[in-house]
Every structure is written in C-alpha cells, then in structure tokens.
Amino acid sequence: MPQITSLFVTPLYRAALSEQGKAINVAELETSCLSIAEDDEAGQNWCDENGYPGYTSYASLANLAWAFPIFKDLVKVLDKHVAAFAKELQFDLGEKKLKIDSLWINILAPGGVHTSHIHPHSVISGTTYVTMPEDASAIKFEDPRLAMMMAAPTRLKNCADSLRSFYYIAPQVGEVLLWESWLRHEVPLNMAEDERISVSFNYGWA
Numbered sequence: 001m002p003q004i005t006s007l008f009v010t011p012l013y014r015a016a017l018s019e020q021g022k023a024i025n026v027a028e029l030e031t032s033c034l035s036i037a038e039d040d041e042a043g044q045n046w047c048d049e050n051g052y053p054g055y056t057s058y059a060s061l062a063n064l065a066w067a068f069p070i071f072k073d074l075v076k077v078l079d080k081h082v083a084a085f086a087k088e089l090q091f092d093l094g095e096k097k098l099k100i101d102s103l104w105i106n107i108l109a110p111g112g113v114h115t116s117h118i119h120p121h122s123v124i125s126g127t128t129y130v131t132m133p134e135d136a137s138a139i140k141f142e143d144p145r146l147a148m149m150m151a152a153p154t155r156l157k158n159c160a161d162s163l164r165s166f167y168y169i170a171p172q173v174g175e176v177l178l179w180e181s182w183l184r185h186e187v188p189l190n191m192a193e194d195e196r197i198s199v200s201f202n203y204g205w206a
Contacts, residue, residue, distance in 0.1 A: 009162075010141075010143075010144065010180070011085075011088065011179070012167075012169075012178070013081070013084075013085040013088070013177065013178035014169070014177050015084075015176055016175055017074075017081075017128055017174050017176050018174065019081075020080035020081050021076055021077040021079075021080045022076065022077060024073060024074055026130060026173055028070050029130050029199070030130045030197060032068055032070050033105045033130055033197050033199070034107075036057060036105060037057070037107055040057060040061060043057050046059040046060055053108060053111065053113065053190075054108045054109035054195060055106075055107040056105060056106050057104045058104040062102070064103050065100070065103055074103075074199065075100055075103065075201075078100065078126070078201060079100070081126075081176055081178060082098055082126075082178060082203050083098070085124060086124070089180070093205065096205055096206055098124060098204070098205055099203060099204060099205075099206050100201055100203050101202055102122075102201060103200075103201045104201070105198075106127075106196075106197070107195050108187060108196040108197075109195055111190060113137075113186070113189050114187035116142065116185070116186040117186065118184050119181040120181070121181075122203060123203055123205045124179070124180060125179060125181040125183075125200070125202050126177055126178040126179065126200065127176070127177055127198045127199065127201075128175065128198065129171045129173050129174065129175050129176075129198050130173065130197040130198055130199060131194070131195065133192040133194040134192060135191040135192040135193075136170075136190060136191070136196040137188050137190045137192075137196060138168040138170040138188065139168070139185060140166055140168050140185060140186050140187070140188055141166065141183060142166055142183075142186075149165075
C-alpha cells in the first residue's frame with residue numbers, strides 16, 4: 001500500500017472569545033468601536049484619502065488597549081488564545097514571548113472589500129468579530145503554495161478542505177480567528193446591507 005504523508009500544514013485557530021479568560025461584552029465592544037470611529041477625525045481622513053470603504057483605526061490610533069477599558073480586557077483574553085495557539089504550533093519561544101504590537105478597528109461598509117494581504121513583521125495575526133450582519137463577507141485564506149503550482153489542474157469541487165487553493169470562513173459574532181502572519185488573506189465584497197465590524201491584531205516575538 002502506498003503511504004501518503006501530509007506535509008507543511010497551515011494551522012488556523014478558531015474559538016469563541018469566551019473560551020479563554022474574562023467574558024467580553026460584545027455589545028459594549030460594538031458601541032465602543034462605533035463611538036471611536038465617529039470621534040477619530042484623523043482615521044476618517046486617512047480612510048477618505050486611501051479609499052478605504054468604511055473606517056479603520058489602523059493608521060490613526062495606536063493605544064486602543066490603553067485608552068479604552070473594553071480593549072484592555074480584550075487584549076487579556078486574546079493573550080490567552082494566542083498562548084494556546086502558540087502551544088499547538090509548538091513554537092520554541094526561548095526566553096522571549098509573543099506580545100501584542102498592534103490592535104485596530106475595522107468597519108467595512110456595504111460593498112466594501114479588503115484586498116489580499118499579509119501582515120509583515122508579525123508572528124501571529126488574527127481578528128475577532130463584533131458585528132456580522134446577514135450576507136456579510138466571509139474571510140478568505142489563500143494556499144501559500146499557490147504561486148508555485150504552475151501547471152497543476154484545478155481541484156474537484158468537493159475536495160478535502162486541506163487541499164483547497166482558497167478557504168472561506170464565515171465567522172460568528174464573538175469568535176476569534178488566529179493564523180500565522182505570513183498567510184495571505186482577504187475580505188471579499190461585503191454583500192450585507194449593514195456594516196461588518198471586527199477588531200484585528202498582530203503579535204510579535206519579543
């Protein structure tokens with residue numbers, strides 16, 4: 001019998017925020033995200049200048065976890081999820097730790113997209129979901145080997161998830177997704193009639 005071994009796996013962590021640490025009030029988190037977006041004139045200007053369809057605090061607010069208690073509580077919970085994921089990844093961290101180095105709000109307007117990208121200079125990236133209206137965009141992950149497949153045929157429509165070139169997840173409110181920061185991902189067209197709100201973050205090794 002031939003032996004087939006699956007090599008070079010790409011782990012994706014998915015869990016409810018409530019599975020680790022203090023429970024986070026998602027309604028309070030949503031209210032905070034909307035309030036911050038309304039008051040953040042610098043962020044609004046950046047979004048206008050760069051054609052961002054909605055609002056992000058990525059380029060304007062670097063201190064969410066220090067300025068707003070709900071985000072401070074969120075980081076404590078995320079720390080526990082990231083530690084659990086790092087254990088599953090069997091990272092040898094030595095005397096250093098994985099620490100959060102950026103945290104930002106995303107409010108994706110109806111019809112908005114977030115094009116394919118990676119998160120350089122980080123080890124683990126992720127998103128937790130605050131508002132996911134009906135028909136809101138899933139998140140789309142790309143097989144990191146895709147550019148090297150050259151003449152490979154397409155996969156069967158019902159192929160195993162582990163063999164797909166693209167993998168879509170429609171997360172639920174209150175869930176957190178974690179992945180290694182080199183994994184390319186995007187948010188396709190938001191078909192919902194309402195805004196899709198999430199909070200994203202990066203962890204570095206320091």
